[in-house]
Amino acid sequence: MTDPLRDLPAFRELAAARLAAFPRARIADSPGTRRAGVVICVTGHEGELSVTLIRRAYRGRNAGQWGLPGGRADPGESPEQAALRELEEELGLRAGPAEVLGGLDDFPASSGFSITPVVVALAAPGPLRPSPDEVHSVHRVTLRRLADDDTPRWVPQLDGGRLLQMRLRPDWVVHAPTGAMLWQFREVVLLGRHVRVADFLQPDWTRS
Numbered sequence: 001m002t003d004p005l006r007d008l009p010a011f012r013e014l015a016a017a018r019l020a021a022f023p024r025a026r027i028a029d030s031p032g033t034r035r036a037g038v039v040i041c042v043t044g045h046e047g048e049l050s051v052t053l054i055r056r057a058y059r060g061r062n063a064g065q066w067g068l069p070g071g072r073a074d075p076g077e078s079p080e081q082a083a084l085r086e087l088e089e090e091l092g093l094r095a096g097p098a099e100v101l102g103g104l105d106d107f108p109a110s111s112g113f114s115i116t117p118v119v120v121a122l123a124a125p126g127p128l129r130p131s132p133d134e135v136h137s138v139h140r141v142t143l144r145r146l147a148d149d150d151t152p153r154w155v156p157q158l159d160g161g162r163l164l165q166m167r168l169r170p171d172w173v174v175h176a177p178t179g180a181m182l183w184q185f186r187e188v189v190l191l192g193r194h195v196r197v198a199d200f201l202q203p204d205w206t207r208s
Contacts, residue, residue, distance in 0.1 A: 005143040005190070008044055012101060012121045015042075015189045019102025019119060022188050025196060027106040027114040036113040037083030038070030038178075040104075040185050041093065042121045042143070050140035051182070053174075054090065057136045064136065065205075066174045068181065069093075072113065079106075079116035087120070091138065092129025095120045104184050109177045110202045117181045119189065141168045141182075147190045152183055163201045176200040 004010040027033070041052045058064045069090045073082035080103065088094050104117040130138050145151060145168060154162040166179040174182065180197040187195045 005147065006047065006049055008042075008049060008121060008123055011042060011049055011143070015101045015119060015121065018189050018192055019104075022102070022104070022194060024103055025105040025198065027108060032112075034113045035073040035079045035082070035116070036071060036109075037073060037079035037081070037086070037116045037118060038068035038181065039083045039087045039095070040068060040117055040119045040181065041087060041095070041125075042119070043125045043140075044123075045140050048142040048144065050142045051146065051185070052091065052093075053139045053141060053168075053178075054130070055136040055139070057132070057134050066172070066178050068117070068178055070115070079114075080118050083116065083118045084120075090131050090134050092127070092131075093122060093125050095122060104181060104188060105197060107177050107181055108198055115177055115181070117185070119185065139172070141172070143190060145169075146182065146186045151186070157201065161201050163203070176202045 002010040004014040042049055054067050054069060056065050056067050069087045070083045071086040073079050084095050099120045099122055101119045101121055107115045109115050128138055151167055153165045153167055155165055157163055164176060164179050164183060166174040166182050180200040184195060184197045187193045
């Protein structure tokens, strides 16, 4: 049986079916709403399927933070269009409608943006060309690692809430918003469970 965590055609079929069956939660437009889109980009790498993460450049908005390729939508542009445009601008990876498998919930970031995650699978991504103005470094996390039981860790807070930490490697700890979107991708696409993330706690430093 073909493993969808390692075989791209099998992953595409599985992901498209699960995303089509998932009722996305969307944030309605309101005065002052700011839209952004990010890409959960799946590619093959060293015999595994992986999601591409970036460490943002140490300047400007979200300096040095873990993130997914993406950014704010320009006037007249949808969040999905913005996500694909930013994927090419930040990493030199081009994705068209045929590579888009679906999307996950809009996430209300504490920075004031409504972020729309778009799931993309690229069979022949070509070489990465990171933009030095926006990207400090590029990293990959395998789908197998995302699906591991010990990847999400829930840290109790003094107010009774719980803070999600996605422990992708011993020195890679990713919080919401990016961590929340990766967790929902894991649950919905990789594990077939419908979950919501809009109420996830976000560290204060993500507000920048």
